[in-house]
Each structure stands twice: as C-alpha cells, then as structure tokens.
Amino acid sequence: MNIVSQPAETPELETGSNAEYYSPYHRFSAEEWAKFRADTPLTLTADEVQRLRSLDDPIDLDEVRRIYLSLSRLLSTHVEATQRLFQQRNRFLSLSDITKTPFIIGIAGSVAVGKSTTARILKELLARWPSSPKVDLITTDGFLYPNAVLSRENLMERKGFPESYDIGSILRFLSAIKAGEPNVRAPRYSHLTYDVLPDEYTLVDRPDILIFEGINVLQSRALPADGKIVPIVSDFFDFSIYIDADEEQIHNWYVQRFMKLRQTAFRDPTSFFKKYAAIDADAARAVAEGLWENINLKNLRQNILPTRPRADLILRKGRNHLVETVELRKL
Numbered sequence: 001m002n003i004v005s006q007p008a009e010t011p012e013l014e015t016g017s018n019a020e021y022y023s024p025y026h027r028f029s030a031e032e033w034a035k036f037r038a039d040t041p042l043t044l045t046a047d048e049v050q051r052l053r054s055l056d057d058p059i060d061l062d063e064v065r066r067i068y069l070s071l072s073r074l075l076s077t078h079v080e081a082t083q084r085l086f087q088q089r090n091r092f093l094s095l096s097d098i099t100k101t102p103f104i105i106g107i108a109g110s111v112a113v114g115k116s117t118t119a120r121i122l123k124e125l126l127a128r129w130p131s132s133p134k135v136d137l138i139t140t141d142g143f144l145y146p147n148a149v150l151s152r153e154n155l156m157e158r159k160g161f162p163e164s165y166d167i168g169s170i171l172r173f174l175s176a177i178k179a180g181e182p183n184v185r186a187p188r189y190s191h192l193t194y195d196v197l198p199d200e201y202t203l204v205d206r207p208d209i210l211i212f213e214g215i216n217v218l219q220s221r222a223l224p225a226d227g228k229i230v231p232i233v234s235d236f237f238d239f240s241i242y243i244d245a246d247e248e249q250i251h252n253w254y255v256q257r258f259m260k261l262r263q264t265a266f267r268d269p270t271s272f273f274k275k276y277a278a279i280d281a282d283a284a285r286a287v288a289e290g291l292w293e294n295i296n297l298k299n300l301r302q303n304i305l306p307t308r309p310r311a312d313l314i315l316r317k318g319r320n321h322l323v324e325t326v327e328l329r330k331l
C-alpha cells in the first residue's frame, strides 16, 4: 500500500512551518488496487464486456479484473453499510414503514474520457451483489436544454457548460429519487440527433442503486445574490467517482472517436453530424479539433477539472484507456 505524502495534482494543506503536506487521498497503483478484489468472482464474460464498452474503448476482462472488481466490492460495502445504518436509525426512531432510498453514485469527468463505459460496467457488476439487485443508470445529457432553446439563447457553442443544463430539473429528479418516489422520469438525449428527445423518458422505479453520470455532476453553483443556500447535485450522492487522464490523451481520444464515428454513426441519414461523413478526412479532423479546442477543452479546464478534488474516488487513466492509479478519499 502506497500512501503518498505529496501527490502531484491533489490539493494540499500546508501543516506547520516545515511545510509538510497532507493528502486527503490514499493512492494506489492499479496492481495494488487489484488485490482488494479479494475473492470477488469475475461474473462478466468477454462478450458482455465487449457489448458494454463504448466505441474505441479497449477495456477487456483483464481491466475488469484489475480495476472494477475491487471497485464493485468497495461500493457494495458502502451500499450495505448505508442500508444497515438506515435500518438502525429507523429502529432507533421507532419508525416503521419507511420507504427505502436508493444509494446514488455520481460519475464525473471530461467529454470522451470514458465515463459511459465505466458506468455500464459498474452497473452490471453491482447488480450481481445480493444487496443491490436493481441498479439503474442515467446520464445527464437528457437534462441539457433542447437545441431550440440553446440556439435561441446563443448557447449552441456552450453545450456541456453549466448554463446549458436545466439544473432545476436535475435537482427535482434527484430529490424525487432520494424521496423513494416510484417511476421518476428522466429525460433522454440522442447523440445521433444531437438533441434532447422530445417527450421521451426513462422511468426510474426505486432502484437499490442509481448511477448518475455526466461531465457536470460534481459542479457547484455560485451563491445566489439573495444569499439563500441552494442544494447542489452532489448533495444527493452517497459516493462520487471522477475519471481522469492527461488533457492531451483525452484530446486524442476525442478526435479518434470523431474520425471513427464518420465510418459509423455519422453515416446515418438522421445524424446531426452526417455532413462530416461526406467531407474528406483532413477537413473532418479540423472540425473535430475545433470542437475539442473551442468547447470541450475549455469546459474541461474551466468547469470539470476543478471539481476533481470533490470526488470520493479518482480513477486515473493512462494510454489505451487503462487505469494506472486509483485515489480513494480517506474517511
């Protein structure tokens, strides 16, 4: 076990005149982390992993073994402890017939860092623990304002920035989930049409765990001028994960994915990006570079990366999307 006294990128507190540093995180190499899986069985097959991973993400059974089994074991420990505490509190208060509330896991990180693959793998693994047979996954893109609204407000170049989301709707959604309400509606987004799907919803019906994934989930808002304390999205989280990688690495993944999508999704006549399947590769690459530079990189630097120190766990990826270090917040 390797506890680092002065990590390169986590915030540090100076303690005393000798300038010793305190890190709020335990830090493990992937190999150290893998040992925490203990006897957790590998319940996914290679075919299932292939089905769950996103385009261009080379995650395989070895990576599930190395990183995700320990993670699912840790998370199920948190879920079980929370469920026990909930029951004990109810007994303490002599309350009966109290609605169980879902355990909510937030997953944050840049566009193109691989949040969707992590979320889908975790969903499958967590559903195999006896304490959490029902796991739902919702992405925050459904809570973006529709393109008609973004265009009207001149926000199409700000898609993914805090002001492009209906944050009130996110908070109402999470609050209903935490209240144990049945059939809570989550709006849906299509990457194909690049827009929210009108009148299409996913129903979330009292799962044991809800995974809530999106670039913005660890963001806080500026305090309103009237000084009222308003909730933030992560107030509803029982555990949060940030997926991290070097900026240049994510840049490459974004552009490579865009170039691959030209051969696949962009060829669909209903694709918002279909014009980029028709132009030559150099011109398409220039478009991808522009989208990265002007939207996603700016958003990463201004709004996403600054939220990393709020996560309970940081998965740091190296080349090939493989996780190299895991940082876990000290309790």
Ligand SMILES: Nc1ncnc2c1ncn2[C@@H]1O[C@H](COP(=O)(O)OP(=O)(O)O)[C@@H](O)[C@H]1O
Binding pocket: 054, 055, 109, 110, 111, 112, 113, 114, 115, 116, 117, 191, 192, 261, 265, 273
């Ligand atoms: N233009 C697009 N067309 C089709 N699918 C897309 C497009 N952009 C992203 N995706 C897919 O949407 C999912 C979410 O992508 P993104 O928001 O970049 O997050 P991440 O890569 O961290 O999962 C991924 O599975 C990705 O492959």
Ligand SMILES: CC(C)(COP(=O)(O)O)[C@@H](O)C(=O)NCCC(=O)O
Binding pocket: 111, 139, 140, 141, 142, 159, 160, 213, 214, 215, 216, 291, 295, 296
């Ligand atoms: C839809 C997204 C903002 C991601 O949303 P999320 O699910 O993380 O809320 C992102 O994929 C996106 O479209 N960014 C805008 C620039 C671009 O087209 O890449």
